[in-house]
Amino acid sequence: MNQTQTRPPLVRRAGEPDADELARMLSGLTDLSRYFRFQTAIGTPPRQALLLRMLCPTGTAFVATRDETIVGHAMWAWAPGESTAELAAVIAEDDQRHGLGVRMLSIAAADAIAAGATHFLFVVSAANERSIRMVRRRWPDATVERDGALLTFVAPARLPNHPKERPAVVDEQIGCDEASAPHERRPIDNAVPAI
Template identity: 30%
Template sequence: MTLWRIRATVDDRPGYLSVLTASLALRGVNILTVQVHTTEQGAVDDFLVDAPDTLDETDLIAAVERGRGRDCWVARSEARGLVDQPTRVLGLATRLVRDPDATGEVLRALLGADEVSWRPEARSGIDGTTMQLADPGGGSHHLGRVAPSFTPAEYARAQALLELGATAAGRYAEQITLVLPDGAELTVRPAVAEDLAAVVELHRACSPSTRQRRYLGGAGTPSPARLRRLLEPTRGLTLVAVTTDPEAGRESVVAMANLLAEGDEAEVALLVRDDWQRRGLGSTLLRRLTRQAETSGYAAVVLHTQADNTPMLRTLRRLGRPATVEPDGGLLTLTVPLTAEVPAQRTG
């Protein structure tokens, strides 16, 4: 038996796919996988089949045409074609997240392209065996292959991968290695939803007093739903400080810093694991969030803290910026004005 890929268009009407598959079955062709791409011309069916060695390309095309298929394309396939398509796409996505520079290779593997190149013109769309994908960073990727023609489903899949790669590259660019005064090294980066389990563990590792100072209330751990909202706020930014545990051999989140925007102001809050406090980590995170708020055009950052939270007040003084203080019983609201101009907005 021999593996083949067959692509053909059939009318998008009830029963037409079964006629095509029956025609293949009559010739001993076993269909292993099938994908259906909806187009304006009809349903494009993409098969991976196992056919008797006695059948060649001409025989398979004839079988498709007898089954009411048209615009048939047939090519030999390899065993790797047996991999489930969603699994294959997820594998390529994982590779792209780990190595954003592999965009061209990932697109080539995803679409079986013979040509992949980047061009400065911002273009998008498909035209037969040519595809142009908008690069989120500017310009476009040009792909071409001898056959078969590209489908809208392939275009959408490739564009989604490009956007995923751009997001991963952006987060990689925002990641820094931080060296504290005592020589300890950490990675500081924007938080993602996948950090939820590690952030829950961070809260559990903090003392009740540390959690109480962060949330100005109970000393328990917030619900996963609330933590998920903090990790990826609608407006603002959350940073996590990550270190590698040499004993466990895994990463641990040891601090979380939130910048939550409301109107023209942004609230800042810090949670630093007890054994990482008083080492300069909180001051560094506060400075980074303040710079982020300033470049984003917010008028001020606001902190709410307990009047007896000496470490937080000391951290704020190290920021080196004037702040107004509004007492309310045992709580203080500290407002730090930001004077940077709002960045010019791009138009067009």
């Protein structure tokens, strides 16, 4: 673990004030990481319209920060189908493979369930072996269909099976329409049981 990873990330609700910092994080990703998350080129820096869709979706968005630097993003948004929520996450290169993505997806999943989601949708590149393993391991009852280079998983809405390890993450929230300073943000209720 490098020096920048010594402080645990803080997971909180995202909002429009996070646009510049989210653009910085996305611009620092490898082309492969960006492709796996978006299945298309997003530009460097990403367009403002994309950032706003990520920060204020039809569901809820979350960011993970360390020293006010965004190191992860997760969201859920209503998808076609009765009470179906699409889940997605992207984690900064240095913070990948430490459990943060699963933690953030767990928070997004809990929020989507609270909003009435009965199914989850994951759209994953067939070449993204890590994400495919993660979905199959944590939502083993998911069905999958292939459409060219994409796999579409649909699973009953429930919290994922949790890994044994857990990153040290502190949770707090800020709404999309709130523009409070970081020190004014409120603690989030423990949306996901400790793992």
